[in-house]
Amino acid sequence: MKKSLIVIGSLILLLLTACISEEKKEETVDSESTSETVEDYSLDIQIAGGTYGSEYFAVVAGGASNKILIFDAKYRKLVTAIDTGGPKLERTIPEYYPNLHDVHAMTFTNDFSMFFTVNWFDYEEPSYVLAYDTKTLKEIWRTPVGKGGHHAALSPDEKYLYVANDRSGTISIVDIELQIEVDTLHVGEGADYITPAMYWDGIVIDTPYLFATVNTESKVVVFDWKTNEIVKEIIVGETEGKVHGVNLTPDGKTVWVAVGGDNTIVVIDVETLEITDRIQLKNRPIHISFNPDGKFGYVTTGGHQIFKVDTMTHDVVWNQTGTIIPAHMAVSPDGKELWTLNHGLSTERYPYLIGGRPVSGVQIWDTETGALLAEMPSEGPPHEIQFIPYHAFGLQQVQDDSVTVTAEGLYQSACSSCHGGNLEGGGGPSLENLSEKMTVDDISEIILKGSGMMPDGLVDDQEAHLIAEWLLNNGIDSDVHSH
Ligand code: HEC
16 A cells, blocks of 8 residues: 555656656747657656666676665666675774775676675775676675785686785685685785776677786786786886776777876787886876777876877877766766766765765766766765676566556556546546547547646557547446457
8 A cells, every 4th residue: 555655656756747847848849849859858868867878787886885886877877786795894994095895896797697896894804705696686605815805807718706905915816616716816915906808798808818906016917817827017107006907908909007106007018018108197097998999098087087098199188077086987888978986076066974974976978078977976985887788687578568558557657646546536637427528539639639737648649549448438447448
């Protein structure tokens, strides 16, 4: 009962919004406008925030919120959040970043059926790899790795998950089938990032090596994912302690390394493993992302900047200022949007605290123009992000109208909020005994065109006809008329 009240309540809200948008339409769209322009004012696009994103989920590791945040990328809405469990401890070293229980990594298998994050609950204890089933969103296993587990990446053949352990200076090699750490690479304290082997749609990057940054030693460790052996260590920075993001271009031919301490992006050739260029970018570069076509790279910085850089000429195409530290980011699979995960959003827009912490969140940028398209506050600070297609979570059965739609169902969802659950009336007149004054065609016309405060276009032609027949029969189903 309560549930149905809520449902009816939200329907009224929806309809009210529909009425309002309907009125706006009349005010703002002049009669010569094409039908396309009218469609731009639809409720759906208003809900999406003026433009649509792509039909994907953005799955985001929620940092100190201890959660995994799942956004609908088309409508730019948080759909759900999963708590990753584990003890919630106080920070033992407050000034040290990342904070305790830092859900940082977000790595999907290439078919998106499983995903992994890494969480740590204590500085002096092992951190954990947590494996989830995408369809049920349930944790299926967890296993301990090194201390301060930060970022993770799968080998291109998906046999191993590599975890960079910031505080034990190692890379844990977790066998996915055995679900335990089977080997360890000793790389140096401040092991931070490992190049992901897949960015979009399960397309695996063609590369013999993966690359990991080691912050305190300003180096990149190159390892062969077939033998799990270190091939080379490349010193990338002159200033120690500020090397962070490391990413392969989508073609697997070059690697970009964010060397914050030197205000550079170091470019490494994958074939020769030599540094080929240093791109100067001010304000301490942190992370790197690429367009699916590989033509542009994006760099976020500790000074709140976002740079779009041409991967051929290394020229800056545009430069924008985000809110507080846009760190992690990803480009949508259609290449149109750049999602940055910001440590803080505007305190003017969100002047409150959530659980004692300032509001962090996502900003969405038009990759072409650099314009800010949308913003979603969230707990966090949010970290790594992966776009996954809708179907990876499972799709609702799309209903076949001719089989499942009934006049009663249509009436209850589109009309009853104004005309009452039993045709008795409410905001609109009673619809009892209509047969005394109207025909099926009269009623259909009112339904399709609307009347006074009654909005038009609530249902389509066929549905209007179905409801009209049902109304003439005083809301009693008749086999003769059913479709
Ligand atoms: C937002 C409220 C609202 C909704 C939703 C709504 N109506 Fe109405 N409806 C009205 C109002 C108000 C009137 C009276 C219109 C007028 O004054 O011209 C009306 C009039 C009618 C009439 C004419 C009744 C008469 O006696 O002249 C019919 C038939 C009707 N509605 C059917 C429907 C059907 C079927 C639906 C669902 C598809 C629907 N309405 C949805 C508000 C609504």
